[in-house]
Amino acid sequence: MGEEEEAVIPAGNATIQDRIAAFDMLDRMGDATQAQKTYRLSLVGFKRAEIAAMLGISVASVSQNIYSEKNKGKKKPAPKKIE
Incomplete structure (x- = not known):
């Protein structure tokens, strides 16, 4: 049987609450481009x-x-x- 793969999120300063808030913010951005979402996340302090x-x-x-x-x-x- 194969092992399930888990998404590896790099260790950073973001807490699980920070991540939940970020995903909520992204959901509310609706039709925003990936670049706009990326920039917004950087503005609120997430590392690249x-x-x-x-x-x-x-x-x-x-x-x-x-x-x-x-x-x-x-x-x-x-x-x-x-000229």
Whole structure:
């Protein structure tokens, strides 16, 4: 018989109550994008590894999502004209 696999959530500062509150917050976000959910979790203090485990994505994806949400709406500098 095969052993059941359990989700491994990295040890961090988040308590089980923190995780329950986070999942409730994510449920209330409805149609929010993964990037928006990632960014919100980072704002409330979860570490990138914890966010990755909660959302089932890689830590690199968490980092990219946070970066893109932080920079959303910022104007890019106009390209220099070559004469």
